Amino acid sequence: MTAATAEKTRTTDPGGGRLAEALTGTGTLLRFNLRRDRVRLPVWLLALLLATLGSLSSFADLYGDAEQRQASAATMDTPAGLALSGPREYLTDYNLGSMLSHQMIGFTAVMVALMSVFIVARHTRTEEETGRAELVRSAVVGRHAYLTAALGVAAVANVALALLLAVALGGSGVEGVTWGGSLLYGAAHAAVGLVFAAVAAVTVQITAYSRGASGMALAVLGGAYLLRAAGDVGGGALSWLSPIGWAQRTYPYVHDRWWPLLPSLALLLAVAAAAYALSVRRDVGAGLRPAAPGRPAASRHLTRPLGFALRLHRGLLIGFGVAALLLGASYGSLLSEVESLIEQIGALEEAVEGIGGASLVDSFSAMILTVTATVAAVYAVLAAQRARSEETAGRAEPLLATALSRGRWLGGHLTVALLGGALMLLLSGLGFGVAGAASTGDWALVPRLAGASLAYAPALWVTVGLAAVLFGWAPRWLPLVWAVPVYAFVVGYLGQIFQFPHWTGNVSPFGHVPRLPAEDMDWLPLLALTALAAGLLALGLAGFRHRDLDSK
Amino acid sequence: MTRETTAISVSDVVKTFGETRALDGLDLRVRTGEVHGFLGPNGAGKSTTIRILLGLQRADSGTARMLDLDPWRDAVTLHRRLAYVPGDVELWPNLSGGEAIDLLARLRGGINRARRDELIERFDLDPTKKGRSYSKGNRQKVAIVAALASDAELLLLDEPTAGLDPLMEVVFQDVILRAKADGKTVLLSSHILAQVEKLCDQVSIIRQGRIVQSGTLQEMRHLTRTTVEAETERPATGLGELPGVHDLRVDGNRVRMAVDGAGLDEVIGHLSRAGVRALTSHPPTLEELMLRHYGDELSAANGRPAEQAAQAEQAAQAEQAEQNGTSR
Structure with a gap:
């Protein structure tokens, strides 16, 4: 029976019988999926819960009295502060609960959305890609069982998280953290998570590859985050286009209003319905986009190590490049808002004093650049790990059985990671500068911000160097290199909110980069980082020359 | 070399x-x-x-x-x-x-x-x-x-x-x-x-x-046995006493056995005296060669007390001795 006839019979016979048949096996699959995720899901939930509780307790320590909270509200009432946290409305009643909602929802909701996207992609597209779905669907399993079971896991995870957050926060007894607000706080997260589970349910229909499907869903997530950031700094209208913006506009612990979750619910239903409709318009294992045939012969540059590595990295390079440019541009477009804010509030200078008396635009730019540099670091880590995934997939073996030496093979991949990382910095800096210049009319910003962004290149190179050392000497431990961007993010982003001690920055290569343009240029740490990176790369290459190649 | x-x-x-x-x-x-x-x-x-x-x-x-x-x-x-x-x-x-x-x-x-x-x-x-x-x-x-x-x-x-x-x-x-x-x-x-x-x-x-x-x-193949099957006019007796004959099975006028390379000539002579009507012989297949080296694993897996394996072991030893003899 083809998809089209199935569709027809279903529409002509809308009775429960057909639907029940299409869902046959959902319960078994759901239980099976939950069992497969029995470690993964609790880890996600626990991490999200602990991050929230940890933030609440550190807020309680740092901002015990109303005066301190008022000072914090004043720091937050800047374009940079609002872009990183949430709408200004929270500042009107800045108790410990509303601090939590204001500063954390935007961040944890993104994490919950990530969790949901990965859950749905793993239980649908990955299953089809590996061929396991074919085996399972040859059994007594309905047409919609797979998708329903995957969404079911996402629903279980999100509802569990909402309940955990509500109980843990409500029972925390912290001043200003009410039971009603806590319930809403949890529900707001679940709403974002479920919307993105539905988004992933659509993207897994479009492309035949799990990585591509997750990437598309994450692009939507990135767009939603940028809309809310832009909206919260500007008039707020743009935030109303974003599920994250809706979640933030429930104002838990301030107004406790539930109705902004209604658009999430409506969007969830509409997108999920679209996913089901699309899923019957394709074959199992195929995407809606047909696979295009390739070239019958290789071009000249493909058969050189660097050209070949570039080809393998092309998708990641283009995807991240566009994202870096857009990310930079969207922050850059906020620069005129930053300027107008200075005109409005003269009293702000006090808050800016901490950053060495630099102008507000400069300190905002410096802060944004630490964020975009972290994104570039994520690229560098992904690119540097490519060599390992080629090795474990058994695709390095036939290549290294040719006259290609190990050094040149690994060198190709590392070169792409090194130059690609620098390219990401350049693109985000350019996007930031050009959009900033367009909004403020100050075109000197373009070279200034692009240069400031590139100052992070040596720190990226050290990250790639660490990956090379792990790859060469302890390949199983290569994922540890994720600690570098994660740490840089925690210290650079959350550290500004929670005021981490100064030494925490020094442990990270990113902590040694001068915070241009707010600070002066300092070449010494950059040269030192570059030399360190060169040493690490040489060490990693030497290690790889001396170890066995892992076979599949 | x-x-x-x-x-x-x-x-x-x-x-x-x-x-x-x-x-x-x-x-x-x-x-x-x-x-x-x-x-x-x-x-x-x-x-x-x-x-x-x-x-x-x-x-x-x-x-x-x-x-x-x-x-x-x-x-x-x-x-x-x-x-x-x-x-x-x-x-x-x-x-x-x-x-x-x-x-x-x-x-x-x-x-x-x-x-x-x-x-x-x-x-x-x-x-x-x-x-x-x-x-x-x-x-x-x-x-x-x-x-x-x-x-x-x-x-x-x-x-x-x-x-x-x-x-x-x-x-x-x-x-x-x-x-x-x-x-x-x-x-x-x-x-x-x-x-x-x-x-x-x-x-x-x-x-x-x-x-x-x-x-x-x-x-x-030379070092191992050839399988010989024959149909004779009169029952071929006394085959079992000949050197190099193994696994002899007699079924009326039909016989089937494995013969060491060295014993082949004598066996054929013996058969022809009984009047050969049909004769097939084939050298050991690679499969049989492989089974000799892996037969014990196979029979262990089958849970049989492995007469086959014992034979294989014997043959391997005999062959080892022969090999040592020829190569030195």
């Missing part, structure tokens, strides 16, 4: 992975220009041997030489002169088969374009398909075409036809015979016995990381 005629020589190589001893004092010699069958079941150490010869893994002890070079130290120089087909070919999902062939062949040092196109044609391969949409057999073909389209003098083939259909298996055998005619040396690891019987001059059987037997197929 002159060096220029030895393409591969491995002696006393040990390789361990944690607790497992993958290779346990392996010796292997492949002469230039021969097709050498490398036989053994899964997990016996065939792929590990080949990976050591490719310099992808390093032996814990022992020496391996290939084309008079050190596989680990001179890997790149060596790889210019050899081509490799893995048993489980993984392709790049977003590269077409044609691109993968060119990539592998050119990185090896060059491609014979006419031969490439001819091989693609013969193996009925669509070079425009992307790696992710190839079936297992087609991925295998990509690696085979890439290996044979370059002018390598040595081919290391690790179960190269796993997943190929019988028609393609025939094409493969034809192509390998042509490579042999061109003077190329081939090390063919396999557990497809018919393929080895058809292609290989020399055979080495590996078991638990050691070579248990090595030689030409004829030699191996």
Whole structure:
């Protein structure tokens, strides 16, 4: 029976019988999926819960009295502060609960959305890609069982998280953290998570590859985050286009209003319905986009190590490049808002004093650049790990059985990671500068911000160097290199909110980069980082020359 | 032993992975220009041997030489002169088969374009398909075409036809015979016995990381028993007393037995005196040779007290003695 006839019979016979048949096996699959995720899901939930509780307790320590909270509200009432946290409305009643909602929802909701996207992609597209779905669907399993079971896991995870957050926060007894607000706080997260589970349910229909499907869903997530950031700094209208913006506009612990979750619910239903409709318009294992045939012969540059590595990295390079440019541009477009804010509030200078008396635009730019540099670091880590995934997939073996030496093979991949990382910095800096210049009319910003962004290149190179050392000497431990961007993010982003001690920055290569343009240029740490990176790369290459190649 | 005629020589190589001893004092010699069958079941150490010869893994002890070079130290120089087909070919999902062939062949040092196109044609391969949409057999073909389209003098083939259909298996055998005619040396690891019987001059059987037997197929057969079946006019009596007769079964005028090479003449004479009406004899198949070395495992697995295994053991011992006698 083809998809089209199935569709027809279903529409002509809308009775429960057909639907029940299409869902046959959902319960078994759901239980099976939950069992497969029995470690993964609790880890996600626990991490999200602990991050929230940890933030609440550190807020309680740092901002015990109303005066301190008022000072914090004043720091937050800047374009940079609002872009990183949430709408200004929270500042009107800045108790410990509303601090939590204001500063954390935007961040944890993104994490919950990530969790949901990965859950749905793993239980649908990955299953089809590996061929396991074919085996399972040859059994007594309905047409919609797979998708329903995957969404079911996402629903279980999100509802569990909402309940955990509500109980843990409500029972925390912290001043200003009410039971009603806590319930809403949890529900707001679940709403974002479920919307993105539905988004992933659509993207897994479009492309035949799990990585591509997750990437598309994450692009939507990135767009939603940028809309809310832009909206919260500007008039707020743009935030109303974003599920994250809706979640933030429930104002838990301030107004406790539930109705902004209604658009999430409506969007969830509409997108999920679209996913089901699309899923019957394709074959199992195929995407809606047909696979295009390739070239019958290789071009000249493909058969050189660097050209070949570039080809393998092309998708990641283009995807991240566009994202870096857009990310930079969207922050850059906020620069005129930053300027107008200075005109409005003269009293702000006090808050800016901490950053060495630099102008507000400069300190905002410096802060944004630490964020975009972290994104570039994520690229560098992904690119540097490519060599390992080629090795474990058994695709390095036939290549290294040719006259290609190990050094040149690994060198190709590392070169792409090194130059690609620098390219990401350049693109985000350019996007930031050009959009900033367009909004403020100050075109000197373009070279200034692009240069400031590139100052992070040596720190990226050290990250790639660490990956090379792990790859060469302890390949199983290569994922540890994720600690570098994660740490840089925690210290650079959350550290500004929670005021981490100064030494925490020094442990990270990113902590040694001068915070241009707010600070002066300092070449010494950059040269030192570059030399360190060169040493690490040489060490990693030497290690790889001396170890066995892992076979599949 | 002159060096220029030895393409591969491995002696006393040990390789361990944690607790497992993958290779346990392996010796292997492949002469230039021969097709050498490398036989053994899964997990016996065939792929590990080949990976050591490719310099992808390093032996814990022992020496391996290939084309008079050190596989680990001179890997790149060596790889210019050899081509490799893995048993489980993984392709790049977003590269077409044609691109993968060119990539592998050119990185090896060059491609014979006419031969490439001819091989693609013969193996009925669509070079425009992307790696992710190839079936297992087609991925295998990509690696085979890439290996044979370059002018390598040595081919290391690790179960190269796993997943190929019988028609393609025939094409493969034809192509390998042509490579042999061109003077190329081939090390063919396999557990497809018919393929080895058809292609290989020399055979080495590996078991638990050691070579248990090595030689030409004829030699191996000579050392073992020929199966003889006959129908005679009168019942052939007294066969059981003849030297070299084993597993005798008599069914009226029909007899069936296994005969040592040395006893064959006497047995045939004895049969003809009883008036031969029909006679078939066939040399031991490679399968039977293999079973001799793995028979104990098989019978242990079947839970039988293994008379077969005991026989195999005996035969192996007798043969060992004989071998020692002839080689010294």
